[in-house]
Amino acid sequence: MVYPWIEQTGCCELVLKSLSSSVVNWEQVGVVRKAERPEEANLLIIGGWINPEQAQNLKEVYDRMLKEKLVIAVGSCALSAAAFANDENCVAAKEILPVHYFVPGCPPRWDDILKGISAISKIGMQNKTVRDILNDSGNDHVF
């Protein structure tokens, strides 16, 4: 049971946007709904390139999320800055945040992102109801 917050740029934006289209049924893998604010989210999906400004923004978003945080990095730029590795304007996600699941590809297909969501929601959220997650979160003002 995850509430994803999606940070998207570049070409991966197109793939991540297609997740909420009618072709993909992502409720099937445990997504309740997209979080409307970072405070409601327990899953951060990072897709596309990250520049230093955005890295700062991502850290802020990460801090604002619920207590139990999971991170998926999508696409080569977010995984390792790929072709821009020698450029200081592109940083890899694993340098700024602890990443739990890597989805390689440029851009990856949506199947793999769903695979990632179902895989890591099994680690963190085992046998937990929505109520448990919210009780654990410590964010009283949420919901």
Add this chain to the structure above:
Amino acid sequence: MSIVKRPDIKSSWYVTSIVKGMALTFRNMIYNIFHKDEMPTVNYPEEKYEYGPRFKGSHILTVKKDGSIRCTACMLCATNCPADCISITAAEHDDPEVEKFPISYEIDTLRCVYCGFCEEACPVDAVRMGPEWQQPGLNGSSFVHDIQHLTRRPNLKGGYLSILDEEERHNSGI
């Protein structure tokens, strides 16, 4: 003097639009119940989306008919790669006719952008983009693939044979 007209009662009456919208929704719902095959939604873990057989995904190192690896460690692919993700170590071959061969050939899939430039650069058709997709994984699983994985991973069912042999290849001018 400008006169602002109040919107008349017809345009502010929204029930017709709601009925119209709901009619469309219900029409589609009934249609989808009776035409399940035409529904675009893929229920992911049970159903898989089929990609074309010519899809270019994970790398394959082809082997010759005698089972040895086709790559000659010329480094053209590593030079052409925009992401610097191929690392090759060349070694001397026992056979005096063969100049060198790669003793290790590693592709870092976290860096690869699947552009296919390595495949285009290779003069001997040794590296190809296979039809299967790259594997996602948890943090800590191995994303750097070595020769063993690139030539003989289980999905390839025992080595990806390059169809042409040395002589056939020269004759056909590849």
